[in-house]
Amino acid sequence: MGDFATPDGRGEFPTSNFQQVLDAVVTTVVADRSYYIEPLNILTGADDGSVARIDIASFVAHWPDIPKVTYASQTIGNLSFSTKYGVYLDDVDRDGVPDVCLFVTTNTEELFQAPGRLFLGTVTTPADGGVDTSGGGGGGGGDEAGCILVDTAIVTLGAQPFLRQELAETYWSEIHLKDGRKLRGTRNHPVYTERGKVSLSTVGIGSLLITDVGLVEVVANDYVEEAGTKWQVIMPRGHLYWANGILSHNLKAPPL
Known part of the structure; x- marks a missing residue:
């Protein structure tokens, strides 16, 4: 991508490590592996005698190129009591039938390690x-981070996998x-100026x-005060992405 320079010729972005990260990015169009599911709260933990189980209600998954895929309800058994679990399925064909x-x-980390993986x-x-x-x-949970308007174009640096969660705003x-x-x-959404990371509301x-x-x-x-829908962009660790071509920071997936 070359060096970033200001219009008045001040030259290279001052944080050299950050510049190296940006220079390493190939900003070609990559496959959009993002998705969201509805409804959001489809998991129920239950006592199943001597073990616990998790019931998964039926849900619909949406991708940019496949707008609606329905998955049937299922149950996962033989689990430990009082344990926080992340639940996922693999469906490379995205046909509603888990592989x-x-x-x-x-x-x-396991939640993000394969293409076609849906984190429930x-x-x-x-x-x-x-x-x-x-x-x-x-993938939601913990303190809410900055979010972007639904349908904003997203390209992650290095084509990292990511999730989107829809919320009202x-x-x-x-x-x-x-x-x-x-x-x-959102007013606290993090973007980057020539001087570093700032909240969207503070950009002058x-x-x-x-x-x-x-x-x-x-x-x-x-x-702007207007009822609408926002996306949380979630990745397995702290990372960067382009939101309508503007450098932004994601929400890190919560630890399990």
Whole structure:
């Protein structure tokens, strides 16, 4: 990608390690492996005698190129009590039929290790003799990070796999760039200027944002109060992605 330079010729972006990361990115179009599921909370933990089980309700998965695939309800048994599990299935063909079966894990990394893998969420099984527990969220949980407007174009650096979770939102910031692009997100959504990471709401007019074509000037930053839908972008670890070509930071998947 070459060096980033400001319009007044101040030269290379000052953080050299960060510059090296950006220079290593090949910003060609990559396969969009993202998806979301509905409803979100499809998991129930239950006491099953001497062991616990997790019941998975039927759900629908949506991909950019396959808008609706239905999966039947299933149960995973012989589990430990009082244990937090991540639940996933593998379906490379995306035809609604899992390749093998559904899986549970206590290892966050395992949730992202294969193409065609759907993360259905997390649930903690009840104690022995305890009442049913509920879970889901497709990777949600913990403190909510910044999010972007639904249907924003996403390209992860290095084509890393990612998940999207849909949530309701009313309060937004919307920045407009000199080249005509814009980005609407939550007011705390993290983006990168020539001076480092900042919240979307704090980006000033005249700031230079890091984009997939270099540093571009911000010409407006509007506060918007409008009911809508946002995406949380979730990856197995801290990472970067382009949101409408503007460098952003994801939400790290919660530990199990």
